Amino acid sequence: MYDESFMYGKECLRFLNELVRNACAVSDFDDLLDREQFSMVEKIKTIGATFMAASGLDPASRLKDSHEHLFQLMEFAFALQGAIENFNAHMLSFRFILRIGYNFGDVTAGVIGTNKLHYDIWGDAVNIASRMDTTGVANQIQVPVNCVPILGQRYNLERRGTVFVKGKDNMDVYLVKDRIPKKDEKIDAIPPDDRQAT
Numbered sequence: 001m002y003d004e005s006f007m008y009g010k011e012c013l014r015f016l017n018e019l020v021r022n023a024c025a026v027s028d029f030d031d032l033l034d035r036e037q038f039s040m041v042e043k044i045k046t047i048g049a050t051f052m053a054a055s056g057l058d059p060a061s062r063l064k065d066s067h068e069h070l071f072q073l074m075e076f077a078f079a080l081q082g083a084i085e086n087f088n089a090h091m092l093s094f095r096f097i098l099r100i101g102y103n104f105g106d107v108t109a110g111v112i113g114t115n116k117l118h119y120d121i122w123g124d125a126v127n128i129a130s131r132m133d134t135t136g137v138a139n140q141i142q143v144p145v146n147c148v149p150i151l152g153q154r155y156n157l158e159r160r161g162t163v164f165v166k167g168k169d170n171m172d173v174y175l176v177k178d179r180i181p182k183k184d185e186k187i188d189a190i191p192p193d194d195r196q197a198t
């Protein structure tokens, strides 16, 4: 845990900056975005200690009738967890806790104003993603129930219960635990000799 008031917030800023573009972690948040496997994922902004990303905003790069951009975003969330683990392994005095909120749905994307331009996204889907984070669990990825049919195709999800979401009342929420292994992954994990014996 860190204290935002320590050294007037300077230490907090330094750590967050190191985390987002640091030299000691194996893969920092911004570097992850350069990877081909996250080609549809975009950083929107950081808000305080929150890192906001979206996927599939460019309809041209989205594969038709595919949920690949949604899986990419979930894989990105896993990669962030890995980056935090790496980062924490270099820390002696404290550990960062990462809480992730995830949602999908229609959004409006654009820029407001004429100076200090900033690309942003809006909509119910964004508000709910934000609430999935704020009502979430330390070191876990929380998603609303509407994500389950699609994410359940690739990930093991555990029902957490209901959380109160402003403007939505109580929402059913799930925690994304891990990937469902692919069939051939299981076979490959068994050494050839053992495979004959079973």
Ligand SMILES: Nc1ncnc2c1ncn2[C@@H]1O[C@H](COP(=O)(O)OP(=O)(O)OP(=O)(O)O)[C@@H](O)[C@H]1O
Binding pocket: 047, 120, 121, 122, 123, 126, 127, 128, 130, 131, 166, 167
């Ligand atoms: N583009 C965005 N960037 C940052 N935060 C966002 C964005 N869109 C939505 N949020 C956040 O999502 C949350 C949910 O928004 P909602 O419209 O439900 O409530 P609100 O009345 O705006 O929230 P509050 O009064 O609690 O700040 C808010 O905390 C809002 O700051």
